Amino acid sequence: MEVRNLRKERTGVVISDKMDKTVTVAAKYKERHPIYGKFVTKTKKYHAHDEKNECNIGDTVRIMETRPLSKTKRWRVVEIVEKAK
Template sequence: MKDTVVVEVERYTKHPKYRKYIRSSKRHQAHDPGNAHKVGEKVQIEETRPMSRHKHFKVI
């Protein structure tokens, strides 16, 4: 996976009945030209045209 990073996005949603916040996460593959980012860094991604079968985001 050249020039690709995997970004995990967490979000919190409130359960409609019990009003407890539930954490859910999703992993997106994003285009990172030159592999400029390291493991553990916080990055911003934006949706873009499909670059491959799974890559639909790019790192800003």
């Protein structure tokens, strides 16, 4: 049963913590432009479950894919990598 280890992980910055037990995380990634070949930085937003309401805006967090927790939540906060100053 090594299925748990195949879950996707992302690192991003918390951009909203207004919801109860939920944070919005912005994760950046680089993608090659199909015609010009230049690498373009793109951002994707994820709603992640924060059980203890520990995260604040500006924190760098690691999130992991999980079962659907609500209509939009499919990720959960694994750890806070760096606290905001």
